[in-house]
Every structure is written in structure tokens, then in C-alpha cells.
Amino acid sequence: MSLDDRKLEVLRAIVEDYVATQEPVGSKALVERHQLGVSPATVRNDMAVLEEEGYIRQPHTSAGRVPTDRGYRLFVDRLSRVKPLTPAERRAIERFLVGAVDLDDVVHKTVRLLAQLTRQVAVVQYPSLQRSSVRHLELVPISTTRLMLVMIADTGRVEQRLVELPGPTSADDVLELRRRINEKLAGQRLADTPPLVQSLVDESAPAQRLMVASLASVLLETLVERTEERVALAGTANLTRGGVLDFQGTLRPVLEALEEEVILLKLIDAVEPSTTRVRIGDENEIDNLRSASVVSTGYGPGVTILGGLGVLGPTRMDYPGTIATVRAVARYVGDLLAQN
Numbered sequence: 001m002s003l004d005d006r007k008l009e010v011l012r013a014i015v016e017d018y019v020a021t022q023e024p025v026g027s028k029a030l031v032e033r034h035q036l037g038v039s040p041a042t043v044r045n046d047m048a049v050l051e052e053e054g055y056i057r058q059p060h061t062s063a064g065r066v067p068t069d070r071g072y073r074l075f076v077d078r079l080s081r082v083k084p085l086t087p088a089e090r091r092a093i094e095r096f097l098v099g100a101v102d103l104d105d106v107v108h109k110t111v112r113l114l115a116q117l118t119r120q121v122a123v124v125q126y127p128s129l130q131r132s133s134v135r136h137l138e139l140v141p142i143s144t145t146r147l148m149l150v151m152i153a154d155t156g157r158v159e160q161r162l163v164e165l166p167g168p169t170s171a172d173d174v175l176e177l178r179r180r181i182n183e184k185l186a187g188q189r190l191a192d193t194p195p196l197v198q199s200l201v202d203e204s205a206p207a208q209r210l211m212v213a214s215l216a217s218v219l220l221e222t223l224v225e226r227t228e229e230r231v232a233l234a235g236t237a238n239l240t241r242g243g244v245l246d247f248q249g250t251l252r253p254v255l256e257a258l259e260e261e262v263i264l265l266k267l268i269d270a271v272e273p274s275t276t277r278v279r280i281g282d283e284n285e286i287d288n289l290r291s292a293s294v295v296s297t298g299y300g301p302g303v304t305i306l307g308g309l310g311v312l313g314p315t316r317m318d319y320p321g322t323i324a325t326v327r328a329v330a331r332y333v334g335d336l337l338a339q340n
Contacts, residue, residue, distance in 0.1 A: 003053070003074075009036060010046045011055055012079045015067050019316050024064025069281035072293070072315055076278050080320045085328050089117070093332050100336065103127070103156035107232050110309065110333050115235025117325045120313035123264050123296075126230040127155035127306035127337070134185045134193070134223070139178045139215075144168040149215070151222050153190070155306050155337055163218045166210045173208070177215065185223075193223045229307075231264045238313070253288035258312075263289075268296040268308035276323050281315050291315065295322050299330040301338030309333070 003011070013034040017025045027043040030036065036043060047065055050056045055071035058064070067075065085093075096113050100106040107124050114122035132153035140148040147163040184196050197216050204212040236258060239251055257263050263286055279294045289312070296310025309330055311322060 003050075003055075006036070006038065007046045007049060008074075008079060009034075010043060011050055011067070011071060012075060014047075014050075014056055014065060015071065015075045015079070018066050019318050022316065024059055024062055024066050026062075026064045029064075067316070069283070069315060072280045072319070073283075076280070076319050080323070082324045082327075083320045085324055089325075090328065093117075093328060097332050097336055103158070106156070106333065106336060110329060111232040111234040114309065114311055114325070114329055115238060117329070118311045118313070118317075118322050119235075119238050119241065120311040120317065120322065121233065121235045121238055121258065122309070122311050123268050124232045124309040125265060125268055125307035126232070127153070127157050127300075128229055129153065129157065129159075129190055129223075131300075131304075131306055132157060133187060133189045135187075137178070137181050137185060137219075139163075139174050139181075141169075141171060141174050144170075147174065147215070149218055149222065159222050161218050161222050163215050165214055169211055173211070177208075177212065181215075181219070185219075190223045194220060197223070229261075229265055231261055231268075233258060233264060235311075254292060257286055257288040265308075267294050267312060268310040272298055272303070272305065274303075276327055277310075278319065278323065293317055293319075295319070295326050297326055297330045299333045299337075301334050306334075306337065 013030050014025045027040045030043050031040045056065040057068050059066050097109055100109050107126055111122045111124040132155050135152045135154045138150040142148055145165045145168055149161045149163050151159045184200055185193055197219050201212050201216050276297045282290050284290050292312050293315045294312045296308055298305040298308050300306035
């Protein structure tokens with residue numbers, strides 16, 4: 001059956017009170033705190049229907065009720081009005097991020113800021129190399145037979161590798177090689193570079209082909225073969241403040257899950273920057289996190305997605321406030337990367 005507006009308002013009031021007080025909510029308290037316009041007896045009847053439909057439950061013999069995962073889902077889908085951030089919160093985000101000096105700084109400031117603002121566990125993915133383009137390639141001679149290759153992506157991400165050359169190479173040859181690889185690869189998406197790298201070898205003079213081939217193998221490893229993604233995590237201590245997440249009364253499974261980088265990436269796998277994904281309780285595919293909720297979105301300049309970010313916390317989180325914060329931080333990070 002579909003719920004009428006009054007029962008939806010009762011559910012909204014239960015969710016908001018439970019998130020605020022962390023105590024089961026009774027009909028008397030609802031009538032006192034909210035302008036529901038009906039008697040406690042009517043509210044009790046509405047609560048009985050909500051319980052029968054699986055939106056709330058009675059945790060023990062007290063008169064109070066708490067929302068179920070299904071109740072939170074209905075709240076998020078139909079009832080929660082995303083809280084606008086206050087001007088002070090917006091200024092705090094801007095001030096915190098505007099002083100970032102490089103990509104590492106942006107990511108680490110972002111993840112700390114998210115954890116502080118939401119009081120949850122925050123996860124931020126570094127801009128994905130698979131979605132990046134080459135901004136510049138630098139070759140730094142270390143000795144006559146060894147170079148440092150530095151790749152700077154358009155996102156500001158920097159990768160560096162050592163290149164062992166087959167024999168002594170002059171500084172002029174290194175300069176010429178740097179000019180050629182930038183001419184060929186600058187501005188190209190990393191995923192499109194393999195044939196271009198091969199053409200560098202094919203177009204080389206016979207005397208230089210071995211040297212270029214050595215560089216090409218490291219280039220391919222840097223640009224294409226290194227598919228692992230990096231994430232930053234902050235705020236795990238917030239789990240203890242938010243109540244025990246695990247049904248067995250321990251945080252261990254949740255903490256173990258958060259140690260796995262693959263799991264962290266799955267939590268925030270990038271969605272469109274304008275879209276926020278909320279996964280509640282059993283909607284999480286990872287068993288150890290089925291007593292938690294995850295709010296995530298993608299970030300990047302404009303409509304381009306470079307990575308994902310989000311927060312994890314108990315199912316009784318402040319969804320409207322958390323969704324607003326995750327969206328706002330993602331937007332600021334996207335704008336910041338666009339300026340770089």
C-alpha cells in the first residue's frame with residue numbers, strides 16, 4: 001500500500017528525532033515536538049501501520065520506535081529536503097581548499113574537510129589516470145645512462161619513474177627526446193597513448209632506437225599499465241562517536257573493510273558530479289558494511305568525472321546535511337581542478 005501524506009510526515013518526524021536524539025521515538029514525543037495536527041492516538045495508529053509496512057521497528061519493549069533501512073530509504077527518496085549550506089559553511093570550504101598547493105594537498109585537505117563537516121568517515125579517490133590526459137612529460141638526466149621520467153597529468157597528478165638506458169646518452173639527445181615525446185603525447189588521453197608510444201620507436205633513427213625503446217617501455221608502464229587507483233581516508237575515529245555500526249557489537253568488520261583499497265573504491269565509484277548516490281544498510285554489496293550508509297558523488301571540472309568522493313557512517317546519519325556537504329565539497333574540488 002502507498003502511504004498517505006500524514007503517515008509520511010510521521011515517518012519524517014521519527015527519522016529526524018531518532019537521528020537527533022539516538023533514542024527510540026514515542027508517539028507522545030512526536031506530538032509534543034512536531035506540528036502534526038493530530039492526537040497521540042492517531043499518531044500511534046499511524047506508527048502501527050508504518051511498523052506493519054516495515055518502515056519502523058520496536059527495538060525492545062519500550063514504546064519507542066526506530067527507522068528501518070526501508071524507512072531511511074523512503075525518507076531519502078521522498079522526504080528529505082537537502083539542507084542548504086550556511087554562508088559560514090561555504091566560506092569554510094572555500095578557505096580550506098583554496099590554499100592547496102598541489103594535487104596531494106587538494107586530496108588530503110578534501111578528505112579531512114569532509115570528515116570534519118559530516119563527522120563521518122570520508123573517502124576521496126585521486127583523479128583517475130584512466131580518465132586523465134598528458135599535460136607534460138619531463139626527462140631529467142641523473143647520469144649518462146639513467147633518466148628520471150616525470151609525467152604530469154591534466155588533473156595535476158604526477159607520476160615519476162627511473163629509466164635505465166642501454167648506453168651513455170648526451171644531454172642534447174635527452175633534450176631532443178623530450179621535445180619528441182611531448183610533441184607526440186602532450187594533450188593525449190592516457191588510454192590513447194600506446195600506438196603513439198610505439199610510433200616514437202618506429203620513427204627513431206637506428207642509432208637511437210634502443211634508447212627510445214627503453215624509454216617507451218617505461219612510458220607505457222607509466223601511462224597505461226599502472227591501472228591501480230589511489231584513495232585517501234580520514235575520520236575513522238568518528239565511527240566510535242556515531243555508535244556501533246556492526247550488528248555483533250564490534251567495529252572490527254567495518255574497520256577491516258576500510259583497510260581494503262578495492263572496497264574503498266567500490267564505495268565511491270564515481271557517479272555523475274550532479275548526482276548523489278545514497279546506499280543504506282543492506283543496499284551495500286559489501287557484507288561488513290551492511291549496517292552502514294554511504295553517500296557518494298563524482299567530482300571534476302564541469303561534467304567531466306575525474307574521481308569519486310563520499311562518506312560512510314551509521315544508517316541513522318543526518319542524510320539531508322550529509323548530501324548537501326558531499327555535493328558542495330565535490331563542486332569546490334571540481335572548480336579547483338578546473339583552475340589548475
